[in-house]
């Protein structure tokens with residue numbers, strides 16, 4: 001029985017149902033779970049370990065709902081810098097076809113470290129290429145060493161160019177191989193219990209790279225084992241045209257046809273979704289991973305997040321793959337969510353509207369998306385808020401950073417409104433992964449050198 005007392009924080013943002021914020025607060029943790037949350041003076045004063053966070057804000061650990069860790073190797077590739085989604089993919093597919101298991105391992109450590117340094121304690125990742133003997137296991141091994149929780153999505157592509165799909169035939173697999181490996185991964189790794197560090201998700205890549213049979217087969221297999229389903233959806237207008245042409249449906253209609261609706265399904269992007277389709281999400285419980293930077297980077301469009309929230313759709317935040325962001329800073333992404341939602345309101349006439357029900361996204365709403373929203377999207381009740389019984393996952397930021405000077409009238413809003421910083425502490429299940437804004441589980445400089453070596457090799461032979 002190991003205990004940790006965290007005390008004297010300027011404010012603890014609980015993100016509980018009452019959205020309580022506790023001044024001069026702290027946490028009492030036992031064996032990786034929260035036992036008490038409250039004012040420092042009301043907590044037990046004796047513990048195996050004591051962390052004094054005077055001058056810090058404590059927030060629940062952030063939850064990332066969409067990423068492709070391996071893409072940290074192909075950030076800012078010159079030929080893919082100024083392309084839309086389909087052209088960006090066509091440029092990068094041949095490079096990704098050269099990935100090795102070591103590339104997958106190193107890039108996952110880089111992405112998971114970046115996430116941890118931005119306050120993230122649980123990440124979903126979507127790996128959908130397995131060239132040269134690569135396996136999802138390579139990423140799982142890497143993230144275990146880093147120490148954050150992982151929802152590892154077994155991605156897949158089965159619709160190559162010769163069958164009318166977008167990716168070259170060299171990076172697609174046959175349905176049987178994909179489903180067999182998916183089943184192996186679930187049986188070997190999936191842990192659905194409270195406090196789970198690893199869950200498996202089935203994640204055919206997108207409507208334009210996967211056959212209808214694989215979408216249906218994945219849904220059947222996922223439900224047999226009670227694992228979640230994830231894919232890219234309604235990201236661009238190109239995709240909408242593709243779906244109408246090939247399947248006779250808009251993307252959401254196609255998902256309904258292949259039985260991909262329910263509270264065990266979440267979609268990345270969901271930019272081109274109309275009000276009727278929003279009702280489908282709300283009624284069936286489909287979640288959305290909002291990836292604002294990627295949507296701006298690839299000129300994809302602006303997702304209707306305020307409409308989703310008004311309709312009761314679960315929305316989380318995703319930094320998306322590092323080739324379309326090109327970073328993994330979750331706090332920055334939460335800020336981007338707020339700013340982009342406000343821009344959308346501006347474009348559609350907010351300043352001229354007399355509708356009192358029409359509101360701008362607030363900083364606290366953005367923090368909610370990054371915590372409770374993400375937890376709901378991943379189907380987790382044990383993370384996303386600081387409450388007794390939940391996982392002891394939190395992040396803490398020193399409010400004495402230059403970036404917050406003059407913003408301490410409201411420190412909670414300041415972490416979103418002000419320039420995003422590296423967090424000072426990230427703690428997962430009571431274990432410190434980030435301390436004084438440095439990783440404790442990996443040597444960052446060695447990792448950067450390794451990573452650059454792998455990235456250079458990947459592009460060198462082109």
Ligand SMILES: [Zn+2]
Pocket residue numbers: 066067068232268320321
């Ligand atoms: Zn993506």
